Amino acid sequence: LLLAFGAVRGESPRLGSGPRVGVIDVKGTIGGGADRDETEDILKRIRRFAEDGDLKAVVIRVDSPGGSVGASQEIHDEVKRLAQKKVVVCSMGNLAASGGLYVSVACPKIVANPGTLTGSIGVISQFPNVKDLAEKLGVKVETVKTGKLKDAGNPFRDMTPEDRAYWQGLVENTLGQFVKAVAEGRKLDEAKVRAIADGRVLTGAQAKEAGLVDQLGNFYDAVELAKQEAKLSGEPVLVYPPDERGRFLEQLMGGAAGAVADAVATRVAQGAADARQPGVYFLAR
Structure with missing residues (x-):
């Protein structure tokens, strides 16, 4: 019962005694439609970890093609505030492009797989x-x-x-904001960033050469880096925010939770379609 209660509260069961490392997922299209709710959830999760005095390090796991400009900037700014209080490391998954990169550069350290697709620094607006x-x-x-x-x-x-x-003029102005955020986050000259800010997608290996990534590796390499940066010892215990409790409840409830997850996935897919409304987007095409 205690383990179940801990899961509902949002923390993984403490079966280990190692240091706690928080994990926040930024997945799928960012902002717009139903995804707007997900953006607000991400902001709440970041705030929760920022206020947790016992949590010394957080890994931001990004697997996103980007999305709306405002939502990407909101998450970026909140991650920057978190990094003022905790050690923050970004782990790029399969895709961390455009708005996904915008969020990533708020992290002082970035780890990507060699085959991660990232970059796509640019702004797009389409009208039927x-x-x-x-x-x-x-x-x-x-x-x-x-x-x-x-x-x-x-x-x-x-x-x-x-x-x-x-x-x-609108998209050029927004691109300037994007370039500035990347240059500041990665400590690069803006001219160097603009040289690759033509919408091109880079692999993780290419991104490392361009200075967009600190090291190549997977999620657990990012966890290890966060542990080292925070000077923690022992096997880390990964802590997930409250809204991620479904992974443990699914084990308890079996197919019922799976059906709910499928329904949520359908709603998210509909929201992604909504995000294609006229406007400006940090979005990989």
């Missing part, structure tokens, strides 16, 4: 154009607006040169 389809269907849309740019990106008309220049 259904003007011809609407005309074929006999649909006409009347727009009443207060300014000439108020409906820039309207899918029922062609984008004007002025519209395009407006949106280009």
Whole structure:
């Protein structure tokens, strides 16, 4: 009962006596739609670990293609605050690109697999154009607006040169924010970052050569690095936040928890589709 209670509270059962190392997952599309709820959960988990005086080190596990700009920046800033109180190490999984990289560079140390896909420093904004389809269907849309740019990106008309220049200015400004965050986080010259800020994806090995990654290795190498940086001894006990308790409850409840997990996964997939709404994104394509 005590083990079950500990799991519900959010900590892995303390079957070991080693130092506690926190683990926070940043997975899937960041922000937008249903994923907005996940972003808020991540922020709460970071705050919880920041307030835990007995926790000396945290590993941020990133496996994400990126997502909305604002959500990526929110998580990035909260991770930076956490790093002022704890040892923080990023572990890049299969994918830590665009917004995933934006979150990662908030960590003072980054570990990636040689084959991790990262980089993709850039900003994208896409707009559907259904003007011809609407005309074929006999649909006409009347727009009443207060300014000439108020409906820039309207899918029922062609984008004007002025519209395009407006949106280009937005994405260029946002790219500048991205480049600055990477340069500050990795202690690189902005010119060096801009040289690879053309949207290209890098492998973990290439990212290390470019200065985006500190060392190559897997999740447990990142845990070991966090342990060393925090000067901890003994086999670490990994601690997961409350919202990650499903992994232990699934063992207790069997298929029932699995069915719930499937339902949640479906909702997340729908949210990822919602995230493709017009806007600006740190998103690998």
